[in-house]
Each structure stands twice: as C-alpha cells, then as structure tokens.
Amino acid sequence: MPTALIADDEPLLLNYLCDRLAHLWPELEVVATARNGVEALSLVHQHKPDFAFLDIRMPGLNGLQVAESLQQTRAVFVTAFDEYAVAAFERAATDYLLKPVSDERLKKCIDRLRQQLQPDPALLAQCLAGLQSHKSKLHWFHVGLANQTRLVALDEVLFFQASDKYTELVTAHERHVIRTPLKELIRQLDGYLYAQVHRSYIVSLRAVAFVEKDLFGRHQIHLKEHPDVLPLSRSFAAQFKQM
Known part of the structure; x- marks a missing residue:
C-alpha cells in the first residue's frame, strides 16, 4: 500500500488535500500530517512515506528545505506560488501543484505517482533471472547402485x-559415477561454496582442511573427512586463494 505525508500550515487546505486524495486515490494511506516544516521532516524520518505533499511556504523549514533532506521519499510540492517551480525541480520534485488544486490536475499527479511505484522492468527481469538461476542450482544427485x-x-x-567420460562424486564414505561433465557442474554450483581447483577437480570449500606446498612447489589440498589429496593447479590457484 502506498503511503504519504501531507504538510501545510493552513488547516483548511491541509484537510482539503487529505479529502481529495482519499476520494481519488483510496488505496493511498496518509500516515501523517504536519503544520510546519520541522514537524514534517521529523514525521518523514519516523514514518518513511513513499511521497510527501509539501507546501512551500511553511514556518520553521519551508518545503524546499524539507525536500533537500528527503532520501527515499519523493516530494510533491503544493503551493500558491509558481515562482518556486525551477527550485522545486532542482530538488527532484515529482510534481508541482498550484493551489487551488483541481481534481483533474490531482488525477494527473496521482497517475504519475502510481507509475513511479511500478517496478523497473529491467530490475524485474534481473530478479526473475536470479530466481530462475536459483531454481537451476543442484541439490540432489540420482546415482545408481546395483539395481x-x-x-x-x-x-x-x-x-x-573427472574420470574419462564420467564424473565421480565423492562423499566421506562413498564414490558414485554421474554423467554430468565438470564444465556443466561448475555452472550449477554456488560459487561461494564450490571451486574448481584443477581441470579434473571441483572441491567443496567446506571440506577443505588446509592447502600445503610440497617439496616441488606444488600446492595440494587436504580434506577434513577424506584421505585423498587434491591437486591445486596454477591456473586455478589465484582464484582459489581469493575465496
């Protein structure tokens, strides 16, 4: 549900705008009203509304000064004076309404605000791609054992x-063969938990006990729960050490 704050030092105009917004945009929740700029700024920080309808000439802080301190809240200026329009849009005003505000003009403003609440198509596509990527992550393997x-x-x-045309997956006590090659496996594994350390090996980082350099300067990976020692090739060493 979208939320808004309305600030105006004239009670009649404040009540009028509240009434017209309730009529033209019933799903909008007015979370607070303010009679001066200082109160408006305090209530914005408290409620963090989506929009702030701000009169420009108010005691304490004027509407332009309040708008300078807004972060996520978008400002709509409502004023009887058109000379502030340039200054208002320099402060990233979403709209600039001149009093008295007609229903027709307020509807146009509401349409603009509603559009701003719609998700960015590019961001939505990115989120969907992320969800699809998450769905493709492996969680289980089907392995054959006898019948x-x-x-x-x-x-x-x-x-x-990697073993010939197959891939072995190795647990603490078993080895199983699957048909998925390493280059396909690595694309489906979480890069924060698994790393390719050699053209023939992918290791679970949680299984690594330590990395040791032998007498010939070769790096070897020792595991916590398995006697096998895995090679760490030079081509993967730098990436592995950054993890």
Whole structure:
C-alpha cells in the first residue's frame, strides 16, 4: 500500500488535500500530517512515506528545505506560488501543484505517482533471472547402485573428479559415477561454496582442511573427512586463494 505525508500550515487546505486524495486515490494511506516544516521532516524520518505533499511556504523549514533532506521519499510540492517551480525541480520534485488544486490536475499527479511505484522492468527481469538461476542450482544427485537408484545430497559431496567420460562424486564414505561433465557442474554450483581447483577437480570449500606446498612447489589440498589429496593447479590457484 502506498503511503504519504501531507504538510501545510493552513488547516483548511491541509484537510482539503487529505479529502481529495482519499476520494481519488483510496488505496493511498496518509500516515501523517504536519503544520510546519520541522514537524514534517521529523514525521518523514519516523514514518518513511513513499511521497510527501509539501507546501512551500511553511514556518520553521519551508518545503524546499524539507525536500533537500528527503532520501527515499519523493516530494510533491503544493503551493500558491509558481515562482518556486525551477527550485522545486532542482530538488527532484515529482510534481508541482498550484493551489487551488483541481481534481483533474490531482488525477494527473496521482497517475504519475502510481507509475513511479511500478517496478523497473529491467530490475524485474534481473530478479526473475536470479530466481530462475536459483531454481537451476543442484541439490540432489540420482546415482545408481546395483539395481537401485539412490539420492545423494549435494551437501554430502566433498569433491568431484573427472574420470574419462564420467564424473565421480565423492562423499566421506562413498564414490558414485554421474554423467554430468565438470564444465556443466561448475555452472550449477554456488560459487561461494564450490571451486574448481584443477581441470579434473571441483572441491567443496567446506571440506577443505588446509592447502600445503610440497617439496616441488606444488600446492595440494587436504580434506577434513577424506584421505585423498587434491591437486591445486596454477591456473586455478589465484582464484582459489581469493575465496
């Protein structure tokens, strides 16, 4: 539900705008009203409304000064004086209404404000892509064992090893063969939890105990729950060390 604050030092005009907004935009919730700029600014910080309808000439702080302190709240100026229009739009005013405000002009303002509440199409597409990417992440593997098919949770896998045309997934106590190649696996794994450390290995970062350099200067990965020692190739070492 959209929210708004209305600030005007003239009670009749304040009540009039509240009434017309309630009639023309019934879903808008007026969360606060103010009689001066200082009160308006305090109430904006308290309620964080989507919009602030601000009279310009008010005691304490004028509407332009209040607008300078707004962050997420968008300002609509409502005034009897047109000479402030340039200054208002320099402060990123969403609209500038001249008193007395007609229903027709207020409707146009409301349409503009409603459009601003619509999600950015590019941002929406990005969010949807993120959701789709999340859906594609692996959580389980179907593996064959004799005449049975078993489920192995991704969290159980310590590392993946490329083997001929297949890939082995290795847990603390078992090894299973799957047909998915490493280059496809790495695209479906969370980059914060899994890393490719060699052209033939992907490791779960949670399974790594430490990395050691041998007598020949080669880096090797030791695991917490498995005796296998994995190679860390130079081409992946820099990326691995940044994690």
